Amino acid sequence: MKGSYLFFWLTASLVFGLDRLTKIWAESTLTLGNSVVGLDGWYHWTLYHNPGAAGGLWSGHADWLALISILAGLAILWFIYRGPHDRNIWLLLGLGLMFGGALGNLYDRLFYQYVIDFIDPVGANYIYNLADKGIRWGLYLAVLGLWFSGKRLAKESQNVVS
Template sequence: MNYFIIIAVLVTVDQVFKYLAQTFLKPVGTLPIVKNVFHLTYGQNTGAAFSILQGKQAFLIIITSIVTIALVVYLIKNYKTQNHLLLISLTLFISGALGNLTDRVRLNYVVDFLDFTLVNYPIFNTADIFVVSGSIFLAYFVLFAKSVNSRKDI
């Protein structure tokens, strides 16, 4: 399986959804899908998760670039590993990071559009879903998969 093709596809999917949000959602602001539960709401985030580091675009671009390059190098070096969970987590994380990095460089903000109004959660986007999913898989790998693999060697 070519993880770099998956990265390209996921970044493209993210950018298409953000384009659609800018084109069709920005003029209306919000569109209830399930009233008072889930809305599509256009937002521009000049910060990181939960709007921390608001307005620090140069810093966020530099940090995201460094982390993404490091993860891509790690993915290339470990491409032939048998641990697909690790590779999938890196693929998802890299995809999300590149999706939001593309916005930061191109627009100087990140387009957000997914809004769970029921729990008053911050508006987010598909790239955020990729980063969070990749992080969860990576945490699982670090906490549990290594110990399972080490028991197989015994």
Template structure:
């Protein structure tokens, strides 16, 4: 009976550890100082860089600083009227990147114009989900995933700041401004900001991490190293 009890316990323990390993994370990430440093540093730096570049663009690109009044944004259906006409345009790299000023009532690529409260709610949920992924879906050594998760949260908070304070998002980066489709339509008509770029980079990084992790789990397991034993 003792042998059967011990084998049963071992089987249960093996099943528990197997299910945790299949997800790829552990509670040790929550206790990892390095993981938190990478995660929080990415959040703070992406948020600060995004807000500072927005402030700089709206203060410097036009002949005079452009201030955004939230009440005016909510009262008008054409946000272009709140900007200098014609909008300023500064060529940074000819044919590759221009700087201009746009007030975006939607999300990245101008999607969902006018659905400000939806995007505020969505951002809050996304921050919670990505934080949960950082905690439960990564290991202490998975610093690329921690960096990617931090970029997603920091960029989301940057645009959330704009939506709450200004009821719109300040955009100023226009890549490929002169590129055209064969019919003459602009190839990339969207104006974005640093938060949008960091958001896409963070999503791409997290997807790459997930793909590489899944691929490594499909490979035959080799002998554990001392580092693996310490993290398990």
């Protein structure tokens, strides 16, 4: 296995591990539905069992949401290993963040039939977890990595033509 693929796996493992640790902390210290001041003025900690996707969409369909998570994870793995992405650290970082986040939420869906959310931004109408942030920031970094790949491929094709 190439070192950069190891970077992908380490990133995914870090996101999954931190997500699990923070969810264990939330379940053991917070009471369902009650808010506790976290970072005053920024976040509260509010334990919420989300039976659906973002904001409770598709509640009651944990089996379908688990299947979607599995398919997303497989698509990431397929994409990583099918192409020459081993030199694109931004893409590998982004895909690692997304893969670890997908695994974190998949774990909850399989073992609890809901996702454990607890990060409650002050003034917002949503609650999330570290897996959700891994998926979100991973998407941004993966798009940046794809942009860099496009620039590199364009440069390489110019060199071939010249």
